[in-house]
Amino acid sequence: MFDGYTSSELMSIFAMQGFAGLSLFSVFVLMAMGLAIIFGQMGVINMAHGEFMILGAYTTYLTSGFFQSYLPGLFGGYFLIAMVLAFIVCAALGALVEWLMIRHLYHRPLDTLLATWGLSLIMQQAYRSIFGAREVGVELPEWMIGAISVTDLVELPINGLFVMIIALSIAVGVYLLMYRSGYGKKVRAVVQNRPMAEAVGINSAGIDRATFALGCGIAGIAGAAFTMIGSTGPSSGQAYIVDTFLVVVFGGAQSLIGTIISAFGISQAQSTMEFFLSGSMAKVLTLLVVVGILMLRPEGLMALKVRR
Amino acid sequence: MGTTDIAARGRPFGKGTGFRKSLMTLAASVMLATSAHGATPATAEVNTTGLAVTDDTVTVGILHSITGTMALSEIGSVQAEKLAIDQINASGGVLGRQIEFVQEDGASDWPTFAEKSRKLLRQDNVAAIFGAWTSASRKAILPVIEQYNGMLYYPTFYEGLEQSPNVVYTGQEATQQILAGIDWAVEAKGAKTFYLLGSDYIWPRTSNKIARKHIDKLGLKVVGEEYYPLGHTQFNSVINKIKLKKPDVIFASVVGGSNVAFYKQMKAAGVDFTDEKPLLLTISVTEDEIRGIGGENVEGIYASMKYFQSLDNPNNKEFVAAFKEAYGDDMVIGDVTQAAYLGPWLWKAAVEKAGSFDIDEIRKEFAGIEFNKAPEGYVRIHENHHLWSKTRIGQAQLDGQYKVVYETEELMEPDPFPEGYQ
């Protein structure tokens, strides 16, 4: 398939394809980070993760509408504010859900799956009732549209870069929070040995709520970022759920580093195969390979050794 | 233009076969022809098969998804069908009877469509069903409607390969959308190479198959053909492939949420559609879809449809005004919505031509039924139950509307089983 192209053309295409892989990687990291915290650290299967992301997207949509009507001069900067708002809204709802529902189910992880699936149905229909069944278009400020031309062929999408930066900052932020802060230490203590952590005076219920809210908040930021590259509609969230869970499980549920490595592996595999095969077959093959590896190595790539 | 002579060949209402009925029916037809609100034909005469017809009313069914993933697409059709029914009622109804409707929710679930169509036909005895949107839902309804001899008016442009005596297809079958579109790209834009891209299901695959055959026949080249699962949201790899292959035309039939992602990512990758390098020709983005994608992301793409909201003719102006009055000023009307609007009107024309609500009587009359007040202009039913209609090319504008840049001279003949394209 590469006949008749000059080597510089090929180089640029490979560069672009590398970039495509990286932006898929950052999408996966954004999707999976929130879930990795909730599922990996707390063992809760949050099937409504996609819907929390869409909540972030709708928050962005509302914010953009607000800025257009009342603060058109500041429209260029609305996106940053929208992300903060998306985090706050989703984290608040997350905390509420944790208090009402999740905390009763910590000892029954499979039941959290069913309950959060119910939650996702309710959230979807709520979006449909409030925002209408149609997808909404989120307008971006001028500076975020378009691409930076490196050479004639190599053009880097600005919003792709932006998504990467967000993904990177969130990954670093979560890492610092989990491994370099007192809060993170407590979370890890609760994950590894809940009774012992309680015995040394850690308020495990508070930690749980904060962690769940944090995971949902990150989902909100991801949703806000995805308005740049994806669709915002009542059922858009469901498209993400299988990929997200596979990334987290493949990485080894309790390891954040594992999640990032697995996001990298899956995204590179998928985008390379997409380049050589048709999109559908690439997707099927990627899923098959991941499932196959998981059958051989059920604990995922990076397993955390804990005494249970 | 071609319209007039084709119209002249069409049969006006009330002449010809409609008159070789019993004396009573003849009398009824004459009465109808002379006064719209005059004496209505007796129910026993116009309904011999136990349909829900009384002396004052006739009941029809509307069957679309109000809930579930398809709701966003189908709501426009429901609105259009209700609008048409209201307008028909206001103008005196059908054979002097006011139309009442039973609405059922298909819930984006195909067995539900089959179930509800069975309910409409068996319990409600409806005289016609306006409904279905996806091919899968139509395929689910089909055996039911054939078994109980109902009549479905199906609004969506679709892949063809079907011709049921119990369905009237008010949208285009694939060749009506594709052939003229590709011819236009070749003649007006000098296109030589094509890249075919679609969501992975029957309609895009069949459409691309027809497109590929046609491109081959023209002696031109397809440089890529590609399908992505429904709901796929990452198109960077295919965008790179397109950049590598440098086709003159991207022929796109991506649907749903994937659409939004695809156009946003194309835009972000530095593709400016107004440059037409490459030119993007789609058969799946109507004004409805643009609302979700955002006008700024699709500005400059071309769509091959039979109807655009911006069509400049008196019928359409009236229709758009009525639609906005009924449902709000911010409504947009896409190709399928207009096709759905045709359903009740064509049914009324057929019923009045047959002088009966009986499905078998109506079916005899379909070929040649015409509708002059169609927003898209003039349409006529082909004997294969599809519509003769024009193909138009529109270019998307920043405000989410299409500007019509081309329309076929003649009405395109519907050909659900195109020879040489299978």
Add this chain to the structure above:
Amino acid sequence: MKSSSPLKWFGSREGLYYLALAFLLVIILPLALDPFRLNMVGKYLTYAFVAIGLVMCWGKAGILSLGQGVFFGLGGYCMAMFLKLEASTPEATAIQSTPGIPDFMDWNQLTELPWFWEPFHSFSFTLIAVIGVPMLLAFVIGFAMFTRRVGGVYFAIITQAIAAILTILIIGQQGYTGGVNGITDLKTLMGWDIRTDEARTTLYFICVGMLFLCLFVARLVQNRKLGRILVAMNAQEMRVRFSGYDVAAFKIFVFCLAAAFAGIGGAMFTLIVGFMSPSFIGIVASIEMVIFCALGGRLSILGAVYGALLVNAAKSGFSESFPELWPFAMGALFIGVVLAFPNGLAGLYQSYVIPLEDRLLKRKKPEAEPAAKPAAAQPDAEKADDYDPMINSYSPEKS
């Protein structure tokens, strides 16, 4: 368990529960409903097969599969392939460029029947395949996972991914599978028109018969030692393993059993509804099947039947009168069942109706049914309050 004479069993309390269900399905519903509604009940019952399988594999053995739709779909597709071949006689498909093959293949330029369609000309092969194909896939998955001790959440997510893969494959390979439209326009079964009212009513009774067959197989399994090992495994997998049992083998067995039930349900679905499509295989369909089982009571096979009936009836009823509200109701149902009564209807019955029955029975004939062995599922239901199957240990919060 000593199995006394069948007659005596029917007189026992458990036997009465089965009789009551049979009375409802065989006599009351057919008399009360017109053929159209009865056909819908038949459709709901096909989901009950899946729910019974889930009781065995999730409720008893603690293996939650989010991919039961896969097995349901495979069974259904096997049946649909047979019916489609029967409907695609050379005469009926004379207008095609290749007569004698299903219409969708012709549209996709296939000129001969793919090899894996060939055996489906035979009805006996089809009947075997309806059960065999789902079981085979279940065996492969189960063998790969359970011998490596994958369980719980991981298993659930992997089965979910398998459901996603199969859906994409079926939709993508439309020349071989009918694609997103599925296999439609099925007319006759061995020359018998399955679209008439009489045929539909007959199929309903066949469905009820098959359902009871599956119920009895499930009951047999749960009341033998086998069933108790499954429950034990769920509670204390390690102890069972150290007692010398091959835990993986038991898990594979029960997963295959559930797959077989689902396959039968799928085949009945194809017959009753008249077509099969990928939308019954996917993730959403598969998770909905879990709620049928959860509502009925994840530990009670009879509860599963009622669960499937009730949820589906509510779905039809709700979506007819308040289409907007249905997803809210469904969502609330999921949450409510899980939070408020994790053992579902059977659990409620156990805690509120059984004591009532006890009092009534005792007053009437104090000596009947000494130490009445309560309905089979119930000892488990009681136990479930004490231990937590999901983390394989006693839960401090609940005891």
